[in-house]
Amino acid sequence: MSVLRLSLLMFFALTTAAHGQAQQEPSKVTDVWLVFKTHFDLGFTDLPANVFARYREEMMDNALKIIDENARLPKEKRFSWTVPGWPLSAQILGPLQTPERRLRVEKAVREGAIVAHAFPFSTHTESLDYEDLVRGLGFSSKVARTYGLPLPISAKMTDVPSHSWVLPVLLNHAGVKFLQLGCNPASQYPRVPPLFWWEGADGSRILCQYTALYGSEIKPPVDWPCRNYLGMIMTNDNEGPPTQKQLDEILARTTRDLPGVRIHLGTLDDFARAVLAENPKLPVVKGDTPDTWIQxxxxxxxxxxxxxxxxxxxxxxxxxxxxxxxxxxxxxxxxxxxxxxxxxxxxxxxxxxxxxxxxxxxxxxxxxxxxxxxxxxxxxxxxxxxxxxxxxxxxxxxxxxxxxxxxxxxxxxxxxxxxxxxxxxxxxxxxxxxxxxxVGIGGKRMVVYNALPWPRSGLVEIPWEKGKYFYAKDVPASGFVAFTESQVQDYTPTVDTQPSFDTPHFKIVFDLNKGGISSLIEKSTGRELADKSSGYVLGQFLHERFSSNEVDTWFNAYSRIKEGWGLNDLGKPGMPTADKLPYKAITPANWHIKVSHSAAADIATLISEDTEGLAKKYTMVFTFPRKAAYVDVEWFVDSKTADKHPEGGWLCFPFAVKSPAFTIGRLGGPVDPAKDIITGTSKYLMAVNSGVSVTQADRSGVALSPVDSPLISLGEPGLWKFSMDHVPSKPAVFVNIYNNMWNTNFPLWQAGTWSEKVRVWGVGTHSATMSNLVEGAWDARLPLLTGFADGQGGKLQSQKTGVTTSRSGALVTAFGENPDGPGVIFRLWEQAGESGEITVSLPAKSAFKSATPVNLRGEPTGSRIALSGGKFSFPLGAYAPASFVLE
Incomplete structure (x- = not known):
């Protein structure tokens, strides 16, 4: 989402004025590095195809013109233009580029006049998974390798105010040294020093400059800690490079306002190398910065x-x-x-x-x-x-x-x-x-495949019996088991309409007025998992319709620009006032229940058509496997009514936990919201990667993994709320299932028919919180997979084990053709917070003889390890990745 409305020269004037008074005091800065970039929006200013065409054609012609005009100047005075990796690789140098222009662009790339930074573009980072982020680094790597250049050591993102703390881990393990982040000028931003070491959950650090504007002010602040300073000069959304006239004016002003300071035109990498050579003493910030646009x-x-x-x-x-x-x-x-x-x-x-x-x-x-x-x-x-x-x-x-x-x-x-x-x-x-x-089995059969590197069991749907389930036991790590038709036949279920029943693991009571579980007693401990004092029940669907009061309160707390485009983009101008349309919380009533009991699972289905016009019908399905102690809660909407008025939907999970401690399984590592979230970022709503544990002093509690929606709030529903110091205190998790909060370039209403699933399970007193959360969540997020066949069988054994790790909790995120060179890439990413030696066992009879350690961009980082019996061992740090090229 982009909301910048400042021209380049207006930006220069404003930032110069803003620091005029401060610059009357002496500064230690001796060198200023001016780096030029335009903000890349995929489709904000036009349809994507038209944006891409402008990058390939008009922008390139303008960039090449100013590059040619500066070609005879000394190297440090030559203009260079920085672009993200994806538009350069896939569009500017892609198959739609003309041969004539391609030759000119290639020459500029080889000479360092057109430069890709390490990132593909700006992302809603915490919405991704690990391997997506790694593959995103490959676009600029491809450009560098194609044209014989070193891989970029700097990265830049603009507009999105804050990102998951996976970034220092990702970049450090990819050989990237410097990250520049520039905030949207209307949004709140993390309160961090102007230049600092950002430390991730695994201890990795990246040098980071954070600015509260797209770029950085050209005049250094008086408290800048280094001799070298970065002036990050940004043009408008998809605007392209500056003109020669604009460049000349910037240089003239900079020279006039910074007498005695050396002015360099260069790249992010130039600045990074210069400032790192100083070996500056900088503050270390260890913490997460959840995205305030993630809704x-x-x-x-x-x-x-x-x-x-x-x-x-x-x-x-x-x-x-x-x-x-x-x-x-x-x-x-x-x-x-x-x-x-x-x-x-x-x-x-x-x-x-x-x-x-x-x-x-x-x-x-x-x-x-x-x-x-x-x-x-x-x-x-x-x-x-x-x-x-x-x-x-x-x-x-x-x-x-x-x-x-x-x-x-x-x-x-x-x-x-x-x-x-x-x-x-x-x-x-x-x-x-x-x-x-x-597999060597004839007739109707299925295979159950386990994509995780540790063995597990689980409930799967029978491919030829839709709606019937089978519990597949002991499926090997990264392997499969084949089952014949006779092995997987389920018993015909019995059906009743009782709102309370027992399973092997739980005693359950449903509330048919609110459409959820009012009591969930864990038989192994006798604990009540549902908070009976809450106004909600487990799995309850809540629809909120917001008034201008909630919208205005949030806007006044969050937006730094209170009028004009700031109000238009972040507020909801034109909506009816609260006296005409007040806030309303709606939960459908009059739920009808049907319970199916079978050998595999007990399944309660609740239906309500008492929707107050929000949809045609709602259905809630609660699945209790008979051989596993969890419940899957799935919400279905039939024909949701579109409404542009601010609204949001939630699934509610109030838990019976005293003095709760929250562990949020975030991308990059777990977060304690009481201490790990940097001020100025999102504390009411954030994306989770694995899930959330809510525990009490004896470490017992409840865990939850949102299977289909990544967004959660803790303690209370979190739309239209912002605070610098909020810490959740109530033992409840709310999973957001739709909203139309933003007013800039996200869809302004939702309609249709879809479903959302959440898994809930109890946490025992002796459980390690993160390993329990990781194993339970990834069992839900990456379920057992099935294949189906009928007729003559093949020659493969009916059971095989694949990649196995000596301890659970480390995900295999890559095992296939190496995107950065020859060989097979193998990558683990530790999730459970355990450091130490780990042994990887590859599939039996694999021909791999060695494993060479590489970073996340395929560069060797250590000596080749010889495999013995298809196994190799290495130290793996908590929350860290480890990559190897197998040969």
Missing amino acids: GLLSNPEEAKIARNIRPLESALDGLHTQMKLWNIPMEPVSEKLAKAYEQSLLYAEHTWGMNAEYGPRYSYGDDWKKWMKEAEAEPVAADGDYSKLPNSYAKNTEKGSKRKWLNSYDEKRRYIHNAGNIVNEELSNHLNLLARS
């Missing part, structure tokens, strides 16, 4: 679900393909398709989700909005995306084109994750069914 993910709830489900399956497909080849099953290569899936997943995580809302019905509500929608839906669609060719009555409805064009911009964004999902799901289905055909 935007659930403006596309169906696509958020696809993204959360498909990203772990990318790694699963990679490992399954490699192991099937080792099991001598003939396979077509999958690396190109997998690379495309990773790219499409990354593009969905890029921070712009559609065109600027000022070209849509931003100010329309109620009947006015319905009229706008009716007109938009009546407009024709430009199949080629060129809406300028439509009749003027449509093409000129808004400054940027037709209303239909604005609507379609959101479909363009959604298409990325649908593309990734289609690729991975199709390939996984083909692989699993081929595996089933290959």
